[in-house]
Amino acid sequence: MSSALPAFDTHEVFNQPPPFGGRNLWADDVALAEAVQREGGDGFAAVLAGYGGLAGDALYWLGFDANRDKPRLRTHDAQGHRIDTVEFHPAYHQLMDAAKTHGVAGLSWHDDTTGAHVARAALSYLHHQADAGTSCPLTMTHAAVAVLRQDPALAEWADKAAAPQYDPRDVPIADKAGITLGMGMTEKQGGSDVRSNTTRAEPQADGSYRLVGHKWFFSAPMSDGFLVLAQAPAGLSCFLMPRRLADGNRNAFRLMRLKDKLGDWSNASSEVELCGAWARRVGEEGRGVATIIGMVMMTRLDCMLGAAAEMRMALAQALHHTRHRTSFGKRLCDHALMTNVLADLAMESEAATTFAIRVAGAVDRAGRSSADAAFARIATAVGKYWVCKRAAVFVNEAQECLGGAGYVEESMLPRLYRQAPLNSIWEGSGNIQCLDVLRALSREPQVVPVLDAELDGVAGRDGSFDAALQALRSALAASPGEAQARRITEQLALLLQAAVLLRANSPIASAFVRSRLGGEHGMAFGTLPADLDTAAVLARALP
Template identity: 50%
Template sequence: MTQAKFATHEVFNQSPPFWDVDLFAVDRPLLEAVAANGGAASESELSEFGKHWGSAAMAERGRIANENTPKLRTFDSRGNRRDEVEFHPAYHELMARSAHAGVHNSTWNADGKPAGGAAEVSRAAKFYMAAQVETGHLCPITMTRASVAALAAQPELLARTMPVIGTRAYDPTFAPWWTKRGMTLGMGMTEKQGGTDVRSNMTRAERDGEAYRIAGHKWFMSAPMCDAFLVLAQADEGLTCFFMPRFRPDGSVNAIQFQRLKDKLGNRSNASSEVEFVGAYAERVGDEGKGIRTIIQMVQLTRQDCAIASAGLMRSGLAHALHHARYRSVFQKHLADQPLMQAVLSDMALHVEASIALVMRLCRSFDRAPHDPAEAAYMRLLTPAIKYWVCKSAPGFLYEAMECLGGNGYVEEGILARHFRESPVNAIWEGSGNVMCLDVLRALSREAEAASAVLQELAEETRGLPGAGDAVTFIGKTFRRPDGECVARLAVEKLALLAASAALKAISPHHAELFARTRLAQNHASMYGAVDLATDDVRRLLERALP
């Protein structure tokens, strides 16, 4: 008698994993944007970084770090208050790799001064690639980098901390920062009753000799595992910025009591917390009453990184969607050869090209701002506008990328579901959309002449592009309206689109024309792929996106 066979199905017509690739070399728009903004000399270093972060091992670490979320250990086994946050080793490996590459400090010299050259552009390319693999760990990375700008307001404190911040070592041990090989810094600004309105903060700072004792709370304390935090509290002269370490100068644990970790939609690998300060030791950063002026130096840099990370998430969504479409066959043809799918993917590729061109142009302004007033004005006016447009673009874009993979895109085994859950946070953190629009209006009112010069330069750079002239006129008229705040979102989006067109024109004039025609000369359809691009343009865009 023939033995029964219970044959299972053979797996075929599935795309292989998108890993073991050089995330830099396969991304021609990134490569060209880096070169166009002064970073060509770093290509070899960026390719090495791209190969490592594009490996299967790093992809796996990203998955594991998000599946094994951090845990708060309030007390040790003997009942001593510790307030430690415990992470999976995969998270520590991600942190170590970013630190080793200088993603947390390479824009600064050893003395805390800007490194100059194309340090911002080169570092942004690494941040952009790392975000494609695992974005949560980049929260403490970006805050550590950005904190140096705020610490500059207290030179003696910067001089003490910079030798530890400036190393490329990651040291996760729970110990005083001055004993460690490397350190990370977090931030605590918002409170229950105030949120964005930090002037309503109630946390109090009382003088204690040369230091302060702080009592109060923070509703969001970012990256509670860090070695120190920059926090805002009310001192005698008003809202002030403080440096609050995890350990007091005598080596005892500081009175920073974490109440719980936030249960977030995304950003799962990273810890965010609620905290109470019970007479916590802190040192002043900057003058009393100047806390907002001090902390805004840090916030400007974290907003920059929000835009870079969102652009990286969209790039990853596009790469995974296009990779899948080239392997997956439907109705006897590869998805990538189907006209409707080509229309969707090429429109998405055009959006990513413009986004990376724009964020790299912004990073160039950060590189040059210390010595070039025109670049400084570009940085101040465009940072909130770019954060607004790029970060708010990401959720809808990543939804479209998920749909390109069908059901495979919606399940947690793939990276796109994680990217989608991650995508809203950059538009919310470091100032929501409305706050970004208000910041643009504030820059226009406080520095009207400089802002006007930036707009005139964008008009010159986009001359001849479809719809650019009308966009310039619209932006100018709208921002001069007495009720300009009511239509600020529309004007800020137009400003970002104009700046993206200008940035892209410097790299790929033809694609800048396509972008302006589909975004400035007319309103872009709410769905990707609802544009009319020539067959050759579709082919070129897809080849540039992923050779």
């Protein structure tokens, strides 16, 4: 029997991993399931299992299509009429439809069951692993409900934003069962300093306003409405600006161009000029920042969830590859140094996921508990800084596990690497978060007691934890200034992650404390102590 290759074939393909898709991202993630149960979301386990299967298979493949064909701006139609529309690949709409109908943008608002915010957070985490770009409009839609519900006259907007329906048509919201919402906060001259905004809000006789000015980052421009900050007579105020007016006409704003972004390719971000656009004020005039503060907490939580999701998918890709590829006579994952790298990544990923869901639990209980509200207030800023900061270096390490295969688009790792910096920049970059942490510690009297309760609750279980906690308290007692804000926030983040793992009796808790707080770790991943049971860590990380 001949062993010759068929004509035109030069070699046999072997020692390559099978495709990653076809997994259930919920069933694969023990740490996520345990965290959701601890935080009160276990009643939604069947919903999460269903979406985990969808995100790990059909949506996973749709994500490649949605990112391969970027959105395109069409300012005019063939007859020369101004239309200001954005065209997306059909996969984008399929991703949005699946997410919206399964509650990624609204479960916590249209289901008042305890744990709904936790389940919504887990849905967002699962969806983000399939496609991060669509997470942007989903996050803004979800968070905007917290603002819109402050005004009973905006009940239709709030209810339709929370509704499990997706309708991409460019029509007035009266003709839709479900809508999406975007934001227009920052301007060219200010960025995070929104009080320097120059866009004017001119009062009208009927109580509405006309907005004149620009927005430098106008997210998800095909949304049905936008929360916008502008200067009213009494100062910076928040406004709801619809895309279509009630009579069906376009509102008076123009999309100038789409941003050419590093990542987030499936989603569109734009620059816009407001040419007397009709808007309705939300909240008091001059209290724009205070009005949107509840939305900010929600979006910061989703930044944490997104970064943790990117870590999780990068880890899963690295484990999948190294378990199916051999080098120098054995599987890649069985080489001692590779095992150390993978186990280190697995620990970082579990700590990020567990902490993010812990914060989601506090958000879920915030309306019933002042302690949880205070914890959510400080922990979202801490987590937004640290978890998002870790994502980029994490994804790069996962790329190295795949070698050259991790640098080509088919592997998904380049998409994750481009995406990873976004969450650390969006909704307030690192310095903004750390200054907010210092502000909360020094000016909000309810914050320090809830942090003490969280950290003291596990004191005495690990000497390295206790030493690190004492060091933090000594640093805080010295009244740290702005220059020490990052150091304080980093120490607090690591202690909070360790506390969550210790309280949960996680199998990785001791190793996390030794490496992250006890000094038994280098600057790079893969520097865990030699005596750790790395095999057990990896067995837990991915079935």
